[in-house]
Amino acid sequence: METVATLDRRETGAAAAVAARAAARARIDDDKAMLKAAADLTRDLNVPKPRIYWADMLASAVIGYGALIIAILAPSLGWSIAAGVVAALALYRAESFIHELTHIKHAAVPGFRLGWNLIVGIPLLTPSFMYEGVHNLHHARTRYGTAEDPEYLPLALMKWWTLPVFILVAALAPVALLVRYAVLTPLSAIVPPLRRVVVARYSGLQINPSFRRRPPEGPARALWHRLEAGASIYAIALIALTATGIIPLKAFLIFLTVTSGLAVTNQVRTLVAHLWENEGEAMTVTAQYLDSVNVPPPALLPMLWAPVGLRYHALHHLLPGLPYHALGTAHRRITAALDAESVYHKGNYKGLPFLVGKIARSTMLRR
Structure with missing residues (x-):
């Protein structure tokens, strides 16, 4: 869903230095x-290898859902927590x-797209249309790091309290997704003004609160409607x-807790996926690379x-078309x-500790 944070442009000397480095990187x-x-x-x-995609996704889903069942049926709190952690990590991978x-x-x-949506996307209320048509804008040469990038905020240049708010929003995501599909989807089908709002603001996995999504067209529109209907029926x-x-009720609450843990893990990963030091200038591919993060072996x-x-x-920002199973080999070669x-x-x-500390220190410079 959306993260809302206000960027205060009053700067200390140290914060101004961070901003100056960011501006230099953009050039x-x-x-x-x-x-x-x-x-x-x-x-x-x-070339993607279908066997790897299917085997990895299916194994992750089986382990995740199996651990979720164990968490629900576990005889003690300790076993339930342990199984819940495994479920969150496995379903996060899926x-x-x-x-x-x-x-x-x-x-x-x-x-694969159909299979993933049926096994993972709809059950976790994140059907693929919420990312397809959104994430590709993050990779657009003239959009990355700008106000038109749905997946970018200058988090390193914001106030310190924006980081815990950023994480808290993710913790509430499962409830927000239930409301989106069980309530807003059927209501928006009969209330056109609400439908426009739902499409523009609540139909993408984005962090930029100013981003507004355009309505889908052509084949994407039909797929969107089918997946949205499936997610709505499931949520209701x-x-x-x-x-x-x-x-x-216990099983339902454990499911929400596990999916909340999944969402928080992803949000922490998002927090360190970039340096988040760009204030809206268009950046070269090399500048985008330097504003992004590898954490190799x-x-x-x-x-x-x-x-x-x-x-x-x-590396993904250098070679966005490279399948995930090839990135390790590519990194070693380069x-x-x-x-x-x-x-x-x-x-x-x-x-992770170094990267979280880096962005936290940067935000602490903001008064």
Whole structure:
């Protein structure tokens, strides 16, 4: 849904220095040698492997839903919490394939979009239309980091309290999605002004509160309506079955808690996916890369909090069409081919604590 935070432009000397560095980064020219090397070294890696996509997604979903059932039926609180953590992480991995759906050619992995929506997207109330048609704008050369980017806010230049608000919004996402599909969807079908608001403001996984989505057209419109209807029927049924006692309230609350944990994990990952230091200027591809983050091995925890290739987010901004299973190989090739002074190495960071500390220190400079 949306995160609302106000950017105060009054700056201390230290904060002004951060803003100055951000402005300088926005003016960086493209490093043509790096861009050419990245493209040349990875040409053979651009084909998605359907077996990997299906096996990974299905295994993640089975583990996630299985752990969710155990969390609901567990005889003790401790076992319920442990199973809930496993469920949240596994379902987070399964849900993260929505990112791949926005980049791969669907004919390359037949049936995957439909299968993912039926197994993951609709049950978790995040059907693929909420990302397709939105995320691609984040990769548009002239939109990244601007007011027209649905997935960007200058978080590093905002007040310190915007970070906990940013996370809190994600914690409430499961309830917001239930309202969106169980209440707003059927109401908006008969109230045209409400429908325009729902489409523009509540139909994308975005963090920029000023972004307004355009209505879908052509084949995308038909797909949107089918997926939205499916999610609406599911949300209404879930609430009705809980209200009538068919689904125990405990089970419903555990489901909401697990999906809230999933959403918070993703929001923390989003918090460190970029440096968030751009104030609206258009940026070159190299500048976008330097404003983005890779967390490569030997760090191990990114496998959990940045799954499905998201640990290579900066590399992804260089090569957005590269399938997730090829990003590790691509990173190793590029790292080995480019010398230590290459811009490429400046996009690599140690891990989550360092990145959270970096953005937190930046916001603390704001008075």
